[in-house]
Amino acid sequence: xxxxxxxxxxxxxxxxxxxxxxxxxxxxxxxxxxxxxxxxxxxxxxxxxxxxxxxxxxxxxxxxxxxxxxxxxxxxxxxxxxxxxxxxxxxxxxxxxxxxxxxxxxxxxxxxxxxxxxxxxxxxxxxxxxxxxxxxxxxxxxxxxxxxxxxxxxxxxxxxxxxxxxxxxxxxxxxxxxxxxxxxxxxxxxxxxxxxxxxxxxxxxxxxxxxxxxxxxxxxxxxxxxxxxxxxxxxxxxxxxxxxxxxxxxxxxxxxxxxxxxxxxxxxxxxxxxxxxxxxxxxxxxxxxxxxxxxxxxxxxxxxxxxxxxxxxxxxxxxxxxxxxxxxxxxxxxxxxxxxxxxxxxxxxxxxxxxxxxxxxxxxxxxxxxxxxxxxxxxxxxxxxxxxxxxxxxxxxxxxxxxxxx
Amino acid sequence: xxxxxxxxxxxxxxxxxxxxxxxxxxxxxxxxxxxxxxxxxxxxxxxxxxxxxxxxxxxxxxxxxxxxxxxxxxxxxxxxxxxxxxxxxxxxxxxxxxxxxxxxxxxxxxxxxxxxxxxxxxxxxxxxxxxxxxxxxxxxxxxxxxxxxxxxxxxxxxxxxxxxxxxxxxxxxxxxxxxxxxxxxxxxxxxxxxxxxxxxxxxxxxxxxxxxxxxxxxxxxxxxxxxxxxxxxxxxxxxxxxxxxxxxxxxxxxxxxxxxxxxxxxxxxxxxxxxxxxxxxxxxxxxxxxxxxxxxxxxxxxxxxxxxxxxxxxxxxxxxxxxxxxxxxxxxxxxxxxxxxxxxxxxxxxxxxxxxxxxxxxxxxxxxxxxxxxxxxxxxxxxxxxxxxxxxxxxxxxxxxxxxxxxxxxxxxxxxxxxxxxxxxxxxxxxxxxxxxxxxxxxxxxxxxxxxxxxxxxxxxxxxxxxxxxxxxxxx
Numbered sequence: 001x002x003x004x005x006x007x008x009x010x011x012x013x014x015x016x017x018x019x020x021x022x023x024x025x026x027x028x029x030x031x032x033x034x035x036x037x038x039x040x041x042x043x044x045x046x047x048x049x050x051x052x053x054x055x056x057x058x059x060x061x062x063x064x065x066x067x068x069x070x071x072x073x074x075x076x077x078x079x080x081x082x083x084x085x086x087x088x089x090x091x092x093x094x095x096x097x098x099x100x101x102x103x104x105x106x107x108x109x110x111x112x113x114x115x116x117x118x119x120x121x122x123x124x125x126x127x128x129x130x131x132x133x134x135x136x137x138x139x140x141x142x143x144x145x146x147x148x149x150x151x152x153x154x155x156x157x158x159x160x161x162x163x164x165x166x167x168x169x170x171x172x173x174x175x176x177x178x179x180x181x182x183x184x185x186x187x188x189x190x191x192x193x194x195x196x197x198x199x200x201x202x203x204x205x206x207x208x209x210x211x212x213x214x215x216x217x218x219x220x221x222x223x224x225x226x227x228x229x230x231x232x233x234x235x236x237x238x239x240x241x242x243x244x245x246x247x248x249x250x251x252x253x254x255x256x257x258x259x260x261x262x263x264x265x266x267x268x269x270x271x272x273x274x275x276x277x278x279x280x281x282x283x284x285x286x287x288x289x290x291x292x293x294x295x296x297x298x299x300x301x302x303x304x305x306x307x308x309x310x311x312x313x314x315x316x317x318x319x320x321x322x323x324x325x326x327x328x329x330x331x332x333x334x335x336x337x338x339x340x341x342x343x344x345x346x347x348x349x350x351x352x353x354x355x356x357x358x359x360x361x362x363x364x365x366x367x368x369x370x371x372x373x374x375x376x377x378x379x380x381x382x383x384x385x386x387x388x389x390x391x392x393x394x395x396x397x398x399x400x401x402x403x404x405x406x
Numbered sequence: 407x408x409x410x411x412x413x414x415x416x417x418x419x420x421x422x423x424x425x426x427x428x429x430x431x432x433x434x435x436x437x438x439x440x441x442x443x444x445x446x447x448x449x450x451x452x453x454x455x456x457x458x459x460x461x462x463x464x465x466x467x468x469x470x471x472x473x474x475x476x477x478x479x480x481x482x483x484x485x486x487x488x489x490x491x492x493x494x495x496x497x498x499x500x501x502x503x504x505x506x507x508x509x510x511x512x513x514x515x516x517x518x519x520x521x522x523x524x525x526x527x528x529x530x531x532x533x534x535x536x537x538x539x540x541x542x543x544x545x546x547x548x549x550x551x552x553x554x555x556x557x558x559x560x561x562x563x564x565x566x567x568x569x570x571x572x573x574x575x576x577x578x579x580x581x582x583x584x585x586x587x588x589x590x591x592x593x594x595x596x597x598x599x600x601x602x603x604x605x606x607x608x609x610x611x612x613x614x615x616x617x618x619x620x621x622x623x624x625x626x627x628x629x630x631x632x633x634x635x636x637x638x639x640x641x642x643x644x645x646x647x648x649x650x651x652x653x654x655x656x657x658x659x660x661x662x663x664x665x666x667x668x669x670x671x672x673x674x675x676x677x678x679x680x681x682x683x684x685x686x687x688x689x690x691x692x693x694x695x696x697x698x699x700x701x702x703x704x705x706x707x708x709x710x711x712x713x714x715x716x717x718x719x720x721x722x723x724x725x726x727x728x729x730x731x732x733x734x735x736x737x738x739x740x741x742x743x744x745x746x747x748x749x750x751x752x753x754x755x756x757x758x759x760x761x762x763x764x765x766x767x768x769x770x771x772x773x774x775x776x777x778x779x780x781x782x783x784x785x786x787x788x789x790x791x792x793x794x795x796x797x798x799x800x801x802x803x804x805x806x807x808x809x810x811x812x813x814x815x816x817x818x819x820x821x822x823x824x825x826x827x828x829x830x831x832x833x834x835x836x837x838x839x840x841x842x843x844x845x846x847x848x849x850x851x852x853x854x855x856x857x858x859x860x861x862x863x864x865x866x867x868x869x870x871x872x873x874x875x876x877x878x879x880x881x882x
Contacts, residue, residue: 148500
């Protein structure tokens, strides 16, 4: 709708106030939130004009930037469990980078010869999204095809629709048997997000996932917090007409990527914003991410990083108090100083609103504090036996006769 | 965990130019093979080979520069089920169909010999090598002992060896075959009978000798349909003759000699038993840094005379960073023994680097010998796609010799280990000596004498004075 005049700095927001009768906004809408850190608010001619306009601006700003629930989500791990809901624990913890794996599970290669153009789909749909998110960390994407990988649960038959279904309570048991074959967590430095596309076997086709009311889920997919998502792709029964097995199946990547990208947004913690009443939210962008959503993510991540770094340093200090045998070498000490300096810098930058440098400083703080805490040289003298410390007092009984001078 | 919410879509997907193109990436091709070789002693050897080839271009920055080649070895690591499981996960139809159904850990590790390998390498797609594909080969070799696994009987079958039979081929494999070595028993069916009778046989020159194999093809529907499963049985009609197997043309031995914990000598014996042909051997030695080799003592003798290698590459060790690397090309004369020996000194390690008390010692990795051994029978050149996998692991362009890579045995050496109770002993002894000496001298130097009145008073008074003296209070 509106053309963006210039590039905005991260963490900043520009609000334009237009006249009451302007036709830029539709007649009944009071405000508009754009995709790139700009918003438009309709002015008003009234005695309390400043207050009313001020309230509208505050509502818009709260929708687009840091609010209390963003902070709550960031600190969810450090707060007692009963205070905040399970929703807060869905997104992944902050890390320097992430690895995303797309897997195609074909449990029945005798019946289905499945082909998917994953490279093209990643290039067209996933890579632009990850490029937009690149400020939040390094991303790497890979894919694999697994054969004879079954789900751990036997689906039940529903004679009314003559299809098979997995109900909501059996979904938690699906992931474990498959996870051992994914092979992802063994060989990667960063946390892994797994997206699985399951083509059910001929004996259990078609397969639907039922929600708690017993109705099939529209997208036939579900996700697991901090782990990834699973989508069930049913082969169209018309393709079996030729009845020569195996049947060639071409996966429709558009349908699949719609679901996976939405799950990816949820798993990163990019939640639906609280849109104020009578506000028009701009349509989706081609990357799938609005710039101010990235800002909210960076704020949450910076706060989370600061909390983690301070917790780690505090634990190290408490440990030093309890165990006297810990060795602190010079390089460990310099890491601790670096971590403290980075925490202070990040806090200052956050207070002054420079989001990009605050985020970078918070990542440095986490890295330095973890380097200091997990350094193996801390434990070099941990098992120094106490009896060997007191060997030097061995001469005491013998020298008694010489110390008593008479 | 929540089911995916109905998507009030925030995502607008842009269709790329050309819609969704159905340009299909080339499919990987999988071939699998099992070779069963009955041995004259009654044992049976089984070798699995799985080959996956894919044609996608992996990222390579330029050609392989030799400066970026790495060699690493971990001597004396015992292979067990934890090594087999991730190895099996690399197979597409792992344990569910095809030949990999036979890979059960409890049978495979109940053998007298077990070896597993993974090879990844680029192969040329055509004769001029303008494009390459990548090949992943997995091999597993086991030898079943007649007395331990076979319980004294020398008849073998797939069920007795693996406690499984073959039921269906892997749907992803383009080839799935079992080969049985029937070389010595081909002419007469009276020594060894193979059941079910094979439909085809395959003859070729393998490792320099002519061999015949019976083929069972799992993709041939007639093979399995009749009985739903395939259990290949080997029955001995006559007991096998106990003739010694022919000595291979190249074999080697390695040992450490010397006495004491300061010096020693490392010797490798290379045997060339070919009656009239000499051939060169490439010997690669990696010796850990704590055996300090003296390269000026390197001697190579064949038949009593000195043998100068045509190529030597030596990279000295750096303490705690890298081991010694010694690579030589040695010409072995016909029908001879060549001895390569080098002296070394054992190093003293830092006190945290010693292994805990109950240890064997330190292991030295085996040396690797690579050679092109002349064969008795000339072989025809190998066509990659047509020949079985066991023939194409190390193909050679001319059939007059074959490639062999040998590993000698790993060695065990003892390093001079200090006595770790000495710090405690020293503290005790020194403190005692110092206390006694110092105490005596101090007493001698500072003792003063004073006159004491003759003591009057009885026993009680004397006891009381004793106590008062001990307390440091002036006596009564």
